[in-house]
Amino acid sequence: MDMRDLLNILEGVGLANRRPGEHFANPEGDDLTFQDLTFYPKQGAYDSPEALNAAVEQTAAGQGITPEQIHWANEPRGSLAFGLAKFTLTGTDKDYYLGRYMKNISPNRAQNSFSNDLPGGFKYQSKVAKKEASGYKPSDFLTQFQNNTPETILAQVKRAFGDDSDEANAMTVFMQSSGENVEIPKGNMNPDAFSNYFCELLQPMALVMGKQVRGNAREAEQVFFQGSGYRSCTISFNAGVSGELYDSLLVNPQGKQIKISSKAKDGANASVINILKCVKELGETDAGQKLVSKYADTISILQIIKDGGHTDGPLNLAVLFDMITPAEKDQVKSLKRFGPEDDIIGANLLSPELEKMYSDRNARDMSKIIPLEHMLAAIAYRVADYVNENTNFGKAASEILNNSALVQMYTSTKVRGDVIVLESFNAVYPSNTVTGVMMRADKSYMSTQGKGNLVFKVLKNGATDEETEVETDAEAPDAAEPALPAKTSVKDLDAVSSRRSNIKAADTIGEPEIEPNFGRKKRTR
Secondary structure (H helix, E strand, C coil): CCHHHCCCCCCCCEHHHCCCCCEEECCCCCEEEEEEEEEECCCECCCCHHHHHHHHHHHHHHHCCCHHHEEECCCCCCCCEEEEEEEEECCCCCEEEEEEEECCECCCHHHCCECCCECCCEEECCHHHHHHCCCCCHHHHCCCCCCECHHHHHHHHHHHHCCCCHHHHHHHHHHHCCCCCEEEECCCCCHHHHHHHHHHHHHHHHHHCCCCCEECHHHHHHHHCCCCCCCCCEEEECCCCCECCCCEEEECCCCCEEEEEECCCEEEEECHHHHHHHHHHHHCCHHHHHHHHHCHHHHHHHHHHHHHHHHHHHHHHHHHCCCCCHHHHHHHHHHHHCCCCCCCCCCCCCCHHHHHHHHHCCCCCHHHCCHHHHHHHHHHHHHHHHHHHHECHHHHHHHHHHHCCEEEEEEEEEEECCEEEEEEEEEECCCCCEEEEEEECCCCECCCCECCCCEEEEEECCCCCCCCCCCCCCCCCCCCCCCCCCCCCHHHHHHHHCCCCCCCECCCCCCCCCCCCCCCCCCCC
């Protein structure tokens, strides 16, 4: 193992909170034992780069090493202080030193940033880290994600972990079981990882195999499969580790789908087509039709985005919300013929209000902006903020998603001696998975290019905007999106989108507070 891998360390506090004897491990099986972390000077900073270098040399000599034996995580770049962490390769007497230059040292140790995540794949072996490193997420080891049966899932578990592995044995025991309180030999499995991740495989298998599942999964089946049952369904999983509305998908021979979401606090992205598909599902049930009628204004927003695409979507919403006039919309679209070298401000192309929006938005390199995209981005961000802060869109979209073909599954387990007791699965429909939906412009609207339509950030199980960040594959700019199936009340939706909105205002009106260091990045308009 070469400690030169300990470069490019990530930002974070981390090591300042660690205790001697705690471990860091990488996927190759190397294990480091943390010894100590010392900051120099104890408070503040040295007077000059020369004083800093002298302190480094003196500190190294005190450790019985040369300065060259310290592996630096970053470059000084004006820093006048540093931290030095000492590790021992577990099971040996070989010490390693990792340094990090800092601007200054706070007397509050926890305020000095030194991350737990060490390059080279080393991570702090907390309880959560061990669970994350288990490799039990379906995305960690499945090679066939679509059209699975319980048998094909078991085959993939055996291929990934071994025919005689604890994991293969656990799935075999489950498949052969009947009733609840299934006793599964624990072996070397991490019980938390088994409950949180491995059971994402078992949950849909339980429905397909007719195992006992508490709750009202049958109600969802009656609504969306019209009583044809789960047994004939295939099982599909997401290839990604996050960012989707569901964890597994049941598809019956008629192509009808029910999504399964496991309990987890996270976020996902959804396109306008994703949510309109859920509207279609609701439109096929009596109760769902009532929701479609109740939230007609929210659906009208979705339809305007779908019909308008990258350019007209945000512009039509901006007109709807009286942010711009129809004439100003035409002025924005007239920018299509201009390029980065053209002067827009003062050229009598835009109204004073549009010129202010255009000027207020800052790009990293203003010499490379595409005028139309720059103007669209300025408007799209305002539209997204308005919808998120001043309407009931988030609540309405959440209820639409929760009442669509989405079942929330809960797993109950406990450890008793050398066994993991799989006590029960519990299905909840309508789901309470989705706890917020936010319109977002940042993934699709940039000053130098356009990447599709306004999209939506779906918050699950109480997650907040700040603590979740999910990526999306943007749609092609202004791509023609597939039409909804005939059963969808497109006519009704079009009728809604063609009229002025009476969208209900939220209780609180104002600009959102945006923290630059959290999931929702600080933005310029």
